[in-house]
Amino acid sequence: MSKDFPRQWRQYFRLGAGVSAAVLLIAVAGIAYYGTPKYWRVGYEPIQPLRFSHKLHAGELGMDCLYCHNHVGESPHSNVPSTATCLNCHGETRGNIRALDPAFAPLRAAAATGQPIRWVRVHRAPDYAYFNHAVHVKRGVSCVSCHGKVNEMEVVRHVEPLSMAWCLECHRHPAPHLRPADAVTNLDWSPETDPRFKDRSREEFLSHLLREVGINPPENCSGCHR
Numbered sequence: 001m002s003k004d005f006p007r008q009w010r011q012y013f014r015l016g017a018g019v020s021a022a023v024l025l026i027a028v029a030g031i032a033y034y035g036t037p038k039y040w041r042v043g044y045e046p047i048q049p050l051r052f053s054h055k056l057h058a059g060e061l062g063m064d065c066l067y068c069h070n071h072v073g074e075s076p077h078s079n080v081p082s083t084a085t086c087l088n089c090h091g092e093t094r095g096n097i098r099a100l101d102p103a104f105a106p107l108r109a110a111a112a113t114g115q116p117i118r119w120v121r122v123h124r125a126p127d128y129a130y131f132n133h134a135v136h137v138k139r140g141v142s143c144v145s146c147h148g149k150v151n152e153m154e155v156v157r158h159v160e161p162l163s164m165a166w167c168l169e170c171h172r173h174p175a176p177h178l179r180p181a182d183a184v185t186n187l188d189w190s191p192e193t194d195p196r197f198k199d200r201s202r203e204e205f206l207s208h209l210l211r212e213v214g215i216n217p218p219e220n221c222s223g224c225h226r
Contacts, residue, residue, distance in 0.1 A: 045157035046120040050106045058187065059151040065143055065185040076132040080119050083110040123147065125162050129224045139213050140178040144187050145170070151187045167224070171217040175206040178213065 057063045066073065068081035086107055089097050098104060110117045123146070125131045143150065148159035160166060170177050180196070183189040191197045191205045200208070218224070 041124070041158045042161055043157060043159075044122065045155050046122060048120055048155075049118055051103055053154050054150045054156055055152055055154045065150075065187075072133045073137045074134055076130075076134060078133050083107065083116060087111060122156050122158055123162065126164070129164070129167070130226050131224070137184055138181070139215050140181055140184060140209060141170075141174075142177070142179050142184045142187070142189070145177045149187055168219065171219055171223075174215055174217050175203075175210045178206060178209045178215070180209065181213075 057068075058065065068085055069078050070085075071077075071079045090104060090107060091111070092100070106117055109115075146160055146162065147156075150156055179186075179189055179191075180194070183194070191202050194205075197205050
């Protein structure tokens with residue numbers, strides 16, 4: 001009796017090995033694509049309890065980001081506007097801008113009860129990473145770099161993956177993401193439209209900014225992982 005497996009069995013083994021390898025390859029490819037922030041965060045556009053158009057407020061009306069998010073230059077975390085901030089324009093005794101509109105019922109309820117509006121969070125960095133808004137804003141990193149052109153969005157959506165690889169790309173080559181401190185919240189700013197840009201190439205201007213702010217972003221793990 002031969003000690004070798006029958007030929008038919010050997011064929012089954014080869015077929016099984018091939019199928020297993022194919023399944024493993026598909027699984028790895030699937031995880032590499034569907035398991036990343038680029039897939040499950042980019043494009044996220046939740047329904048908020050109160051309709052707020054950034055396109056209208058930050059775009060058409062030209063409101064500065066810091067009017068509502070007034071702590072981003074001082075705090076590690078960005079703040080959402082309080083009910084009182086909204087009432088500065090939409091309160092019944094302060095301008096009465098559509099104050100009685102049915103769409104503003106959640107705002108009136110929040111003002112009456114003292115309970116904050118439960119805004120749905122859109123942007124979220126990975127739990128293993130530490131991100132300080134104030135550090136980036138004070139160094140000339142604009143809102144656009146992470147949040148996109150929110151002044152053109154009717155509903156704010158997640159536009160960048162905010163993954164480790166994405167952050168590292170900026171830390172290794174920060175110059176293209178920098179701008180003068182007074183233009184951080186000017187979402188339409190570009191070097192070409194800045195009078196300080198004249199007679200310089202884009203690269204020269206960005207290099208000047210890099211030297212001016214003295215930025216030296218950390219590439220080591222402890223810079224963001226604490």
